[in-house]
Amino acid sequence: MNMASVFARRQAYQLTNWSRKFSSSPARNAATEVKRLGVIGAGQMGLGIALVAAQKAGVPVTLVDNSQASLDKGLAFADKLLAKDVSKSRITQDQADEARSKLAGTTSIEELSNVDFVIEAVPEIPNLKFGIFAKLAKICPEHAILATNTSSISITKIAAATTKDPRDTSASSRVVSTHFMNPVPVQKGVEIISGLQTSAETLKSAVEFCKAMGKIPSVSADSPGFLANRILMPYINEAVICLETGVGDQDSIDAIMKNGTNVPMGPLQLADFIGLDTCLAIMRVLHQETGDSKYRPSVLLTKMVDAGWLGKKSGKGFYDY
Numbered sequence: 001m002n003m004a005s006v007f008a009r010r011q012a013y014q015l016t017n018w019s020r021k022f023s024s025s026p027a028r029n030a031a032t033e034v035k036r037l038g039v040i041g042a043g044q045m046g047l048g049i050a051l052v053a054a055q056k057a058g059v060p061v062t063l064v065d066n067s068q069a070s071l072d073k074g075l076a077f078a079d080k081l082l083a084k085d086v087s088k089s090r091i092t093q094d095q096a097d098e099a100r101s102k103l104a105g106t107t108s109i110e111e112l113s114n115v116d117f118v119i120e121a122v123p124e125i126p127n128l129k130f131g132i133f134a135k136l137a138k139i140c141p142e143h144a145i146l147a148t149n150t151s152s153i154s155i156t157k158i159a160a161a162t163t164k165d166p167r168d169t170s171a172s173s174r175v176v177s178t179h180f181m182n183p184v185p186v187q188k189g190v191e192i193i194s195g196l197q198t199s200a201e202t203l204k205s206a207v208e209f210c211k212a213m214g215k216i217p218s219v220s221a222d223s224p225g226f227l228a229n230r231i232l233m234p235y236i237n238e239a240v241i242c243l244e245t246g247v248g249d250q251d252s253i254d255a256i257m258k259n260g261t262n263v264p265m266g267p268l269q270l271a272d273f274i275g276l277d278t279c280l281a282i283m284r285v286l287h288q289e290t291g292d293s294k295y296r297p298s299v300l301l302t303k304m305v306d307a308g309w310l311g312k313k314s315g316k317g318f319y320d321y
């Protein structure tokens, strides 16, 4: 093992143990029982999380979005996904009806006053998430786990937004990341990330609930990009730099990675699928938080987001949809 990996292991170990030292209560280490879930954001991730929780974990879900149009679109998409599962005989009509009956949409975040676990999946905008967690600390019951689906924002910072008094960890110790992969109904992996304030019980509750949703959790430290995006986003960004500097055209870039590394889609197609705004936001966090120029977002990626070419969700990205 070289010195760099020794250092990385030690850092991850220290982060985890500092967090446990500050926030764990040895008397209680039971996972929170989840009888009702709240999901904030009915976009591609939030809707997927809500649907899988209703189907696999069998819990009723309160789905909150500040846009009625997004809620309607999300729930219509849930209907479509369930109908597809029925038509392919993956589930029965009764099972589809039961899952659908567990999803209730609302535009009022105050309705999360009776949930045991909440997962936030609003856009990757730090102040938006900080504001929501400050509200959740006031609205949700005192035992509720407050999880975020952030792709890159520090869990420690999100947890800190729950209080003005850093000595008060009553809410911040319940903040954790459950970082689901897209599309949620298909991808088995989920990253569980503790902030400095996260308690051992919170981490355990997050792991258990993700398992109840049929997922395979990986635990990682609160470091920029965590594991998945620390590895994935520089790969996508480098593909965009290859395109903008003329190393290859987009078909060649996607074809060599798809056919050469046996992945289901090439990096540019994958970026369109994730959303170019999300990719750019993650690269910016990696760049700013590490100060390392190797994470500089590609100029072309920035321009495409400026143009509103966000990929599949806006109908135009590296490809047209």
Ligand SMILES: NC(=O)c1ccc[n+]([C@@H]2O[C@H](COP(=O)([O-])OP(=O)(O)OC[C@H]3O[C@@H](n4cnc5c(N)ncnc54)[C@H](O)[C@@H]3O)[C@@H](O)[C@H]2O)c1
Pocket (backbone or CB within 6 Å): 040, 041, 042, 043, 044, 045, 046, 064, 065, 066, 067, 070, 071, 120, 121, 122, 123, 124, 125, 128, 149, 150, 151, 152, 179, 180, 181, 182, 273, 274, 275, 278
């Ligand atoms: N897209 C991916 O592949 C992917 C993968 C993993 C994690 N994530 C993360 O998941 C989160 C959501 O991403 P997404 O792709 O689902 O975004 P999205 O744009 O598809 O959906 C976001 C939803 O949040 C709603 N919203 C905005 N402000 C709100 C508010 N104040 N209150 C309630 N709802 C609000 C929007 O109306 C929209 O429906 C982000 O943090 C993103 O980084 C995304």
